[in-house]
Structures are given as structure tokens and as C-alpha cells.
Amino acid sequence: MGFASKEDLRRIEEEMAWAERDVPSTMYGLLSGTAERHGARKAVTFQMFSDPKAPDVTLTWSELHDEACRTANLLRELGIGETDVVAFLLPNSMETVLTYLGGTIAGVVNPINPLLEPRQIAAILNETGAKVLVTLKAFPKTDVAQKAAEAVLLAPKVETVLEVDLLRYMTGLKKFIVPLLRPKMGERGDVRVLDFAREVAKRPAQLTFADSAGDRVAALFHTGGTTGMPKVAQHRYEGIIYNAWICRTLLFREDDVQICPLPLFHVFATIVSLGASLGSGAQVVFPTPQGYRGEGVFDNFWKLVERHKVSFMIGVPTAFSALMQRKVDADTSSLKLAFSGSSPLPVELYKRFEAAAGLTLCEGYGLTEATCLVSINPPEGEKKVGSIGLPFPYTDVKIVDFLDGAPRDCETDEVGEICVSNPGVAVAHTYSQAEKNQDLYHDGRYLRTGDLGKLDSDGYLWITGRAKDLIIRGGHNIDPAVIEEALAAHEAVALGAAIGQPDAHAGEVPCAYVEAVAGATPDEAELRAFANARIHERAAHLKHLEVIDEIPKTAVGKPLKNELRKRAIARVYGTALAEAGVAAQVAEVVEDRSRGLVARIARTGDTDEAAVNKALGCYTRPWDWAE
Missing domain, CATH: 3.30.300.30 (ANL, C-terminal domain)
Incomplete structure (x- = not known):
């Protein structure tokens, strides 16, 4: 348990090869083993509201095992075989956890970001060929159900919609008011609509079908979508279990409690946070459907830590920045470590957080295309502020210069593109779209991350930027x-x-x-x-x-840097048009699949294409008429 240096990690590798490790080969095997070892211990807790005194729902490991089996049995009856896809478009809830687990056991699960627009959601559903969609029943103050309905009309392969009703988490007067405020639903085509909780409860608590024989694709996660249409990455059992094994071996104990206010459609929450608990038996707490975005979560965060006796907190730089604007107003003595990931952590924010919270902050690195975990600053060793730490066991990192002729391995402290090989990298088929796998690999087994970085003389990995940024x-x-x-x-x-x-x-x-x-x-x-x-x-x-x-x-x-780029293009082009005296303005900036960001120009008076071209012709980004 734990590590302090590169040598500690290498000793783990020298003990035996990854292929010789006695680890489960499927999600069902992973969950069953943890339930057998820690059955009566708390596994997953979900709290609908951020009030530290609000009720929560908790499942033990035995209960989680049984409910995941019921969910898997339902999905198998709905036509989800080992190669079939069940998508979910959900905020965080206990049902989201069950859908993820049941989906990976029965078939292939496809988490989708509820903040995407219906056409993007439909594009992902069509790309993955999802047969079943698990989503919300219409509920006040959220449009997830409406987005799902619109997306399903554009995704003809979806046969069944399973609805999750958040009303079950309501108490008191709210339980009576919500049904009166429930939005009306529009057309959803010919899909079958079923109630998730009712259907799951009808199924037995033990698998009614044989578990998978071994490794296979079990999940499809789309990338963040910060630029254009999200790409869909394939995750295999081996990569999911590798991440769980890493967390169990190096970071978490069975008596730990982690709080994860991150969305379960993202690998940081599912593969890493939930996966850490699946591997170790630690309890994981999900506060509110929207996590950090939930009402009152930042204001009540430290009180939630005290209530659940949290030992590990999971976050991203923007969340740590927001927490630094609140006082630590509770007993947080149970906390051991804070983990930061998803994007680079500014050095000054690191210093502020450790000074204010009195807590060690470990920055790590992972990416969707590698089934997540790559490196972390050692919890018990030197934490080089600004670095993303040491690569995990069985993870090989190369820094490669692709700019000048043939690819060349970089020297120590020389910046190049970070390339990763580990059990989470599925060579030759990372993306479900075959054409997007081209030029994605180096030397036959290394994933090209697109991140720029370097390795120092102690083996610490540093991100210096993003190639496309x-x-x-x-x-x-x-x-x-x-x-x-x-x-x-x-x-x-x-x-x-x-x-x-x-x-x-x-x-x-x-x-x-x-x-x-x-x-x-x-x-x-x-x-x-x-x-x-x-x-x-x-x-x-x-x-x-x-x-x-x-x-x-x-x-x-x-x-979302593309949103900022749109804003900058609109400002610069608008100024150029005004200074040139052209009777036109920027109506919007849109993203085109083949042309990138395109400014759409609207006439405000008598003008023509030649006048606009004269004003904007010296800029590289294209434009079109808005009409």
C-alpha cells in the first residue's frame, strides 16, 4: 500500500509481469470478489441534496452486487448481448451506478454527457448503435428527458428507453409537489418506454446468464467534446480492471471513504473513482445529481466531508479554485489526501489549497483514450509541484519529437509529445471510428496523447501544453x-x-x-x-x-477553449468590419466539421462579398453569410 518513489513502482513490476497477476478478467468477477470480501461494508452512497443533514441512500457491497445483477439481467432480456450497447444519459444517482455496472456485465455501456445538445447525443447514439437508452423521467428544473426524447427521434436503432424517476429521493412536501410540476413530454417515436426501478425489481439478484469468458470491449466513452463532435473511445475489461488494481494496490484501503462530486459519464468518476472502490472495497459518496455543479455543494462541501468521514477527496482545478473561496468550516480531520486530475493544476492554486486546507494535494494524469490512469505524484514521496508525477506500474511513457523528420525519442527534460503504453491502451482500435485511429499510435504500441510534456531526471512527468492548443x-x-x-x-x-x-x-x-x-x-x-x-x-x-x-x-x-475562440473571433472580426466601414456584423461563430470555426456575417446595410473579403481577407479563419 502506497509508494514514495520511482523505485517502489519498478519493484512492483519486477515482482511479476502484468499478465501473471491474479486479477479478475471481467466486471462481474471484479464486483463479485469485492462483495465476497466486504459484503456488509458500505459501498456507494448517493445524496440528493447538499444539506449535510439531508437523507442519503447507501448500498452495501452485497446489496450493490445484487442490484447490479438485477440490472444486468434486465438489460440482457432487453436484447443487450456482449456486443450490444446500452447508453445512459443521466445525472449522478444510484441508478447511474447500477446502469454502468449492469451495462458492462451484460454488454457494452455508453455513458453520455447530459449537457450535450440533442443532435450531439443522437450522433453518439448512432455511432455506438445503442439499443437501450437509460435516462431521466421528466423532472422539474432539468431538460435531460426532453433532450433524450429529441435525440431518440434521430437515433432509430434505440428500441427501449428506461426511465429513472428522481422522485424516489424526495421527501416531505417536495414528494407531493414534484408530480404537479413534472414537464409534459413530447413525441418519442416507436420506442418502448419502461420504468427503470420497477423493471429492475422484477429480476433475480443472481445472474441468469453466463458471465463473459474473458477480456472484451465493455464501455464506450466519448471524449470531452471541447472541440467539435466528441470521439468515442473503446474501453476493455483489462483497462478497467487495471485502473481498479492500481487504486487498490497503491492508493486506497477498504476502510477509506472517498467523495466524488464528478459526473459519472466521465472516466475520472467511473473508471478511477468508482473503480477504486470496486478494487479496494472503499466507500464512495456521490453528492447531488450534478456533483460539484449541484446547488450548495461548494458551500456545504467541508460539512459533507465531516458527515461522511471522508478520507479522500476527488476534484479538478476549477473545483479546488472554487473551494478556496469558502472557509474550511467543519471537522476535516478524517481527510488524508486530495486528488486532482482532468486538466493541469496551476502551481499557485496548489499552494493556496494546501495552505488553506492543510491537506496534501496529489496531481495525476489520465485520459479517456488510455482508459484513464497514467501517472500521479507519489502520496508518500516527493511531490514536485507542477508535475503530474510518476508513471504507474506497467505504464511506459515516451516523449517523442514528431516535428523534424522521423520520430525521435526526446532527451531528459526535452519537450515532445507524450506517448503512453499500458494495459489501458487498446492498440489499433482505441476509437470506434476506424479512420480516427490513423496516426494515433507510435511504434506499434504507444498512444499519442496530443499532450506536450517532458520527463525529468527523476522520472517525473510534466505537461507543458496541448499540441492542438x-x-x-x-x-x-x-x-x-x-x-x-x-x-x-x-x-x-x-x-x-x-x-x-x-x-x-x-x-x-x-x-x-x-x-x-x-x-x-x-x-x-x-x-x-x-x-x-x-x-x-x-x-x-x-x-x-x-x-x-x-x-x-x-x-x-x-x-471550453473553442467557446473562447468563438468569442475572440467575433470580437476581432466585428472590430475589423466596423473599422473598414462595412455595413455588416458577426452574427455568430459556428464549428464546421471540415473547416473548423467559421464566422457567420449578417448584413446591417448595403454591402457585398467583396467588401467583407477586403476587411477580413487578411485573417485565416473563414466566413460565410448568415442568411
């Missing part, structure tokens, strides 16, 4: 992380995101958007000067900085 100013590559780190040092900055905005001469110039801490009103000019003074590379100095109410983010807190 590079700001290219007149042929000069600028890492946005340099700008974001500089902004994070300012006490009024909660979050900063740097992008390249269009420029008539350099192609792109650095631009940043800032979300201020609560109550702060930083001056934009002063903040820009503050950042530029800390950016040593002159080419990376900010040409524009704007403080906005909130930086748009994915459901797990990653800045």
Missing part, C-alpha cells in the same frame, strides 16, 4: 500554460484560459480570458501587465485580456 504567432509556437500560470499567481484570479486570437499580421496573438474570485473586480489593464511581467517569452505577452463572469467549462471543469 498551441498559439502559433508568426510561426512561433507559444504554450498557453505559460500564460495561464502567470495569471494564476494573481490573488484575484480564480481561473485563466489563454488562446490564440486572429491577427492580420501574425496569424494569431496571445489572448486570455479571466474568471475572477468571488467579490473581486480586477482591472484588466493591470492584470494584463501583471501577467506580462511574469512571462519571460516576449512573443507570449498578452495582446488582449478580458475579465468575464464565468469561463465556459465542460462538465468536469475543463475550459
